[in-house]
Amino acid sequence: MSYGNISAEQALQLLQEGNKRFSSNELQSKNVSSQRRQELLTKGQKPFAVILSCSDSRVPPEVIFDQALGDIFVIRVAGNVVSTIELGSIEYGTEHLQVPLLVILGHDNCGAVKATVDGGEAPGSIGAIVDMIRPSVDKARAAGASGDDLYEQACNHNLQAMLTIVEQSPIIKEMVEHGHLKIVLAKYLQSSGEVVFF
Numbered sequence: 001m002s003y004g005n006i007s008a009e010q011a012l013q014l015l016q017e018g019n020k021r022f023s024s025n026e027l028q029s030k031n032v033s034s035q036r037r038q039e040l041l042t043k044g045q046k047p048f049a050v051i052l053s054c055s056d057s058r059v060p061p062e063v064i065f066d067q068a069l070g071d072i073f074v075i076r077v078a079g080n081v082v083s084t085i086e087l088g089s090i091e092y093g094t095e096h097l098q099v100p101l102l103v104i105l106g107h108d109n110c111g112a113v114k115a116t117v118d119g120g121e122a123p124g125s126i127g128a129i130v131d132m133i134r135p136s137v138d139k140a141r142a143a144g145a146s147g148d149d150l151y152e153q154a155c156n157h158n159l160q161a162m163l164t165i166v167e168q169s170p171i172i173k174e175m176v177e178h179g180h181l182k183i184v185l186a187k188y189l190q191s192s193g194e195v196v197f198f
């Protein structure tokens with residue numbers, strides 16, 4: 001399947017349709033044959049969406065959006081946080097590969113968010129992730145969230161915080177201003193399998 005010059009709206013629709021198939025247990029069969037691999041190798045990749053997502057093993061974007069080889073350009077990092085490296089990957093995916101849609105995807109019961117909320121020890125480099133999420137936890141707490149709701153509100157604030165970081169990139173800014181890129185926030189709900197777009 002080739003996506004050519006697809007619009008952001010069409011790209012979003014493809015993701016929504018794919019997630020609907022996933023959440024209703026109606027996954028499409030995927031062409032992952034050697035022939036398809038060779039085709040992608042020869043023609044190059046032309047993904048239709050860039051997705052920033054958490055590394056959590058329960059939330060693989062290719063699966064929850066029911067997509068195949070060459071369809072989506074994925075950046076995965078615990079807590080779906082954005083530092084320079086992730087931002088570079090997002091810029092490459094959107095600008096260089098001319099992808100019209102960026103999805104910043106969080107999920108419920110995120111371990112990275114939970115660890116930040118619970119405030120336990122974050123050894124090694126894990127602290128760098130916790131440090132990025134902490135302002136969002138503080139915001140959720142200040143707004144009065146507590147208990148399980150605090151985890152989810154912190155996750156939602158974290159999506160907004162990452163959006164703010166992404167929007168500070170001159171490359172991304174210019175693409176958005178010229179109407180070449182649309183950025184959406186979304187959250188995957190594990191029990192229903194649904195992705196809610198904000």
Ligand SMILES: [Zn+2]
Pocket residue numbers: 054055056078079080107109110111112113
């Ligand atoms: Zn997570």
